[in-house]
Amino acid sequence: MRKKSLWTTLLAFMLTFGVLAACSNSTAGNEAANNTGNDGKNNDQEETDPGVVNVYTARHYDTDDAIYKNFEEETGIKVNVIKGEGDELMERLKREGEATEGDVFITADAGNLHKAKEAGLLQSIESETVNSNIAENLRDTDNKWVALTQRGRVIVYSKDRVDPSELSTYEDLANEKWKGKVLIRSSENIYNQSLMASFIELHGEEKAKEWAAGIVENMARDPKGGDTDQVKAIVAGEGDVAVANTYYVGRLLNSSDPEEVKVAEQVGVFFPNQDTTGAHFNISGAGLLKHAKNEDNAIKFLEYMTGTDAQGAFAEGNNEYPANAEVEASETLKAWGDYTKQDIPMAVLGENNADAVKLFNEVGWK
Incomplete structure (x- = not known):
């Protein structure tokens, strides 16, 4: 099955190469702007530069980092990761306001996601893919956040x-x-x-x-x-x-x-x-930040994170119950x-x- 092979790839990545977090926000974009693509077009044109997505996350797991790496390889979109505690990241986002570089906020517990919503940090996630991946009771009533895992x-x-x-x-x-x-x-x-x-x-x-x-x-x-x-x-x-x-x-x-x-x-x-x-049961989940500068990439990221490949990796790598009903739990949880x-x-x-x-x-x- 596809999800099994992905998990094998992710596990090999974690064990052999380790994980790079908190990357520069600008390196990928600068390199792309200085190169010419195979089609003869200059790579500083928006359509040939996949760009970045900046993720503020309160999750601190190697599994997540490996999933981000696989997303990068599949899409060419660079994932810049900023880690911290949930409350700490929310306070940072409040201070940054419209100037924030953050696109996606990830944290544990529906209570924390609700706090982010009430603080005006999130906007609605407009994606039929996300909605089809995750059941309605695992999403915010206004689609401001969506579950990634269950526990x-x-x-x-x-x-x-x-x-x-x-x-x-x-x-x-x-x-x-x-x-x-x-x-x-x-x-x-x-x-x-x-x-x-x-x-x-x-x-x-x-x-x-x-x-x-x-x-x-x-x-x-x-x-x-x-x-x-x-x-x-x-x-x-x-x-x-x-x-x-x-x-x-x-x-x-x-x-x-x-x-x-x-x-x-x-x-x-x-x-x-x-x-x-x-x-x-509770969740960890993700929201689309209100002042996201890379909104299209953020939506692609959320679609990937709620899809079967990433959900299978969450289940196998961190023993959390998948939020996507099409994905099975790990053997540990099944037992x-x-x-x-x-x-x-x-x-x-x-x-x-x-x-x-x-x-x-x-x-x-x-």
Whole structure:
């Protein structure tokens, strides 16, 4: 299959040559302007210079860099990458305003994408290709952003101390039987904010607040660290269950570090709420920047990133669930079995964010 051969190519690229990020914005254009094409036309003519696309991204994965490289090889369009944290990049874009060189913004979580939209940083993506690649519930209601990958926020448990038959729902983690056994990140974490936002959408604020208060009562320790730290804390015996994103477990299982693999092999992955609302899934995604100078190239880039080749590479290289329904998940993710997802548009996770933060503060979730 085509996507398999692309993944092989990308993997070879990452292992053999490494990845070049944060390239110059001008080199490709200057070289093209000083050369004459084979058709006798001067390459400073716009139609013979494929130009650049400038990508501001909060994703920091070798897989992404390899996908950018393949896009360059297929289109001739130079990808200039500017990396940073999501909030940091949004602040930079606000400062730059109309003078920005940015064309595309990529970040994790629908909540962050909503923030970028509300800040007036994005414009509508006008592309039938993107719309056909990605289902409507994985796109902004105004097409200001589109999902690139999906990740489930699931229950991770100790295989030694927890029988998976004891697990059922997120709500059950607030049950007294889990007192002192629950590990989870801070309420400042956008993943938890979006999980809470989904509860508000599905159950209303009162029940969402009750759940959050119950989790605070059952925490094994004050929240600290990232999702990987929660998984490692299970193995260290600090708690029995954790709430974490699937790709963190997948990354540990496929790590080149034997100790990380050993950690992952001692925990199980459970998709909660399969008989009720379904498991919470979130996304990473991309938006077309409002003041993009290379809009046509940015659209081509987004079409490529949502297409089957790039989506297959995301799945195999980073153990994230594809956003394109035509692409299969990695073997690691398939091994965890089938699941049902929450049936809510990703956009509501951002729309309910402020209420989620308010409820966390009210129950004292640090």
